[in-house]
Amino acid sequence: MAEKYDAIVVGAGNGGLVAATKLALEGKKTLLLEKHNIPGGFATSFVRGRFEFEASLHELCGIGPFTPEGGPLKKIFDDLGVSDRIEWVTLDEAFRTMTIDDGSANFDYSLPLGRERFIAKVQEYAPGTEDVCNKLFDLCEVINNGIDFLSSIEDFTSDTLKSIFGEHLSFINIAGYSVNQVFDTLNVPKKVRDIFGGYWCYLGVNLDELNFIHYFTMLHSYVVDGAVIPRTRSHGISCALLDRFEELGGEAWFNSPVRRILVHNNRAYGVLLEDGREILSDYVVCNASPYNAYTKLIDTNEIPKFRIKDLNAKKLAVKGFAVFIGLNRSYEELGLNNHTYFIYNTADTRRQAELMKRRDTNSVQATVCLNTAIPDCSPEGTSVLYMTSIFAGDNSWNDVTAESYVKTKREFADKMITVFEKATGCKIREHIEEIEIAAPVTYAHYTDAPNGTIYGFDASGTDTIVHRIANQAFGKKIDHLYFAGGYTMQCIGFSPSYTTGNLAAEGVLAEMRKEAAAK
């Protein structure tokens, strides 16, 4: 009979690593299981020739280098005791955003991080818009206060209600609306919309549908609190978390895929590994997506009907595509002066989302030159560039076969390079020393992402972040099973994934305390 764990964490992605480390920190006997040979999930890197490429992180918010107390993610990392194992580099630039297919209406804006600097720069492009810019950032503060208040509620009393409909009424009023609906109310001029909307491809939902609160908490976090990147790629964060977890006595098993999360009488009690080993635990934290968990890992008969219906009422988010390029010239020589380039076909985000359904119409890209932040991230005289595109619609990439796959992804990468050169004027093609291309198939291969999505469930319709938070208490759940990661309540992103890992562990710990008290 194998020994029993207090908790098993399935998947060493961002959510799983934080959940496991927190549980170990609280003295719980924790087993972290990962099917790959490395931790991190999307938070990883790979080496080609003399370059080490970041696999997914463009910039990290939540560390908050511009805030005196640091951001909420910094607090999580501090509490876990991992902060001193990660070296952060503070970014200076927010983004450069441009369009290429809008003819004379094409724009090209470069924005710095920091509220004051950001607004000052907007004035160069759209003079006289200071008030509306300030209003937008002020609304972010209102939202953050509202969120802080709501998450601080322990007992719901008449005073709570009074506060909600008193000082937090603005927050309540705004909660159901999209970015563009709020822009309309504030009569935000087009240029300001285009600038403030620059980050939208990081959530993959067009601004007609993207929840205002969701988008602006993210934007605020980046622009006002500042953003960082880890010096040794996101793999450095993953290694730091794992290192701390093992130091705290946690056990991590790699190359150990889970076949089943064991559930009986609506309660999770362990896992069955692919190799046939059964391991018991009081709690299970699942960092695999709920989609995979409910379709592959848990016996269908043990899943509450509500969870399946809820799953069916979700939509998969956009698929990912990335080109990783090692260049044999320095970024200065090539004129790669920006850290993040957003290159859209059009400023009309709804139309852009339509164009994203097909390879021949899409060429949206978020491209990062890491050397602008970390000059020595590649050997002297070289630079690295990552281009990420996204594809909307369940059917994009359905025409690809195993045989045509490599050619197809190469053709699209080729187009992304052409578009980048055309938009920026930087000539990179002849300097490509290493290139690797990741398509939706690649993400499906490495992360088991359904349909190759990189953003989890689409945060639109009745499944926006506000819907998820407001409805989290509803519907029957499997007891002692907690979910963490980018498919859960806080939607996609590094910071949300770490945060939900922390929340999952807090959930487990609270339940443990409750049960201990009941005994």
Place this chain on the structure above:
Amino acid sequence: MKNTFKVKSEGRDILKTLNVVTGRMLDVNMASAHIARHPDTFNVNRIAKQLHPKSLKLRIKKVDVFSEDVKSYILTSAEGRMLPYFKAGQYLTVELKVGSSVLTRPYSLSSSPRDSLSGEYRITVKRVPAGFASGHILDNWQAGDIITAYPPEGTFGYEPLRDAKTVVGVAGGSGITPFISMAEDIASGDSDFNLILLYGARNTREILFKKELDALADKCDKFKVCYVLSDSTSKKYETGFIGADLIKKYAPADEAYSIFVCGPGPMYKFLQSELPKLGLENKYIRFEMSSGRRDLAIEPGYPKDMLEKTFSLTVIDRGSKYETECNSSDSILCALEKAGIAVQARCRSGECGFCRSKIVSGEYFIPQGVDKRRIADARFGYVHPCCAYPLSDIVIKIN
């Protein structure tokens, strides 16, 4: 708050917010109570599984004997599945049980990617003097046998977005195999580049696949082959070692070209001193990684007093602990294999990362040029055991 923000009007805004709960519940209630779509049924996921199965069971369909020391093996799926398509130049990893050892070896596919679509792979194995795996395969593998393999991997091959339109291939001995795959890929129209192959062998008897290569060169004007004999002279062939002068003679004079090299260690050593004479940029020169045994006695930086020592090797694997030992001349991977401990390993040259493991304690040596670790891995004590040699007793966590 004195100025409450409204989007439409107070009443409509609050209704809209309340609808966040009711609207969602409505959608959930209307949804089916049966899983609408299993994730494995998406085309994208299907292709991922088809291209990257966990392992392959292959049947040896046919053995082509060049000699007692060189044989080709035609492999087909023993499970009736489609073989994963691959990129010309990639290798197949085969699993072997030799006595009590469990090991894997990478072999470049010597067949065309297109052949995999009709269900065939081919690898070619040449006996390595005192080699552990090659001898076992040559002396034991028979038609009809079933082997376990891992799907094609590797980054050695033509990439149009990166490489020059013309590639000068430099092959030595059994290093010819990936180039056959590339030439076939060109001839079938699946790759579009010019391949000028300089193939070094000791004498005409040691030239493998000559008929096949000549036939390919005949039917395809994008592929040329030139044989270079080192130990015999012949008017029909070039003689000597393949160096800068010979490459210059065959390479295009007025356009950029890439050089791809695959062959034995001494050839690499020679070319590393020769190629700088051509003044090519780094990006135009690619060596297939060499997975062969390393002679530590001549490795720069290796502490010579460590030769011929034996250290203890403690292996932590999913809550179990094994004790074994490791000769200083063996890579840690090699010691694990000798001890019969199955380890994920593919390229054996520090590149693929499959064997990445944590050194819990102990000192080790990594030869120059094969330390392809991520920065954070080096910092947190991870190694690729295929390229790490013990300098003390070692405790390693392999999974």
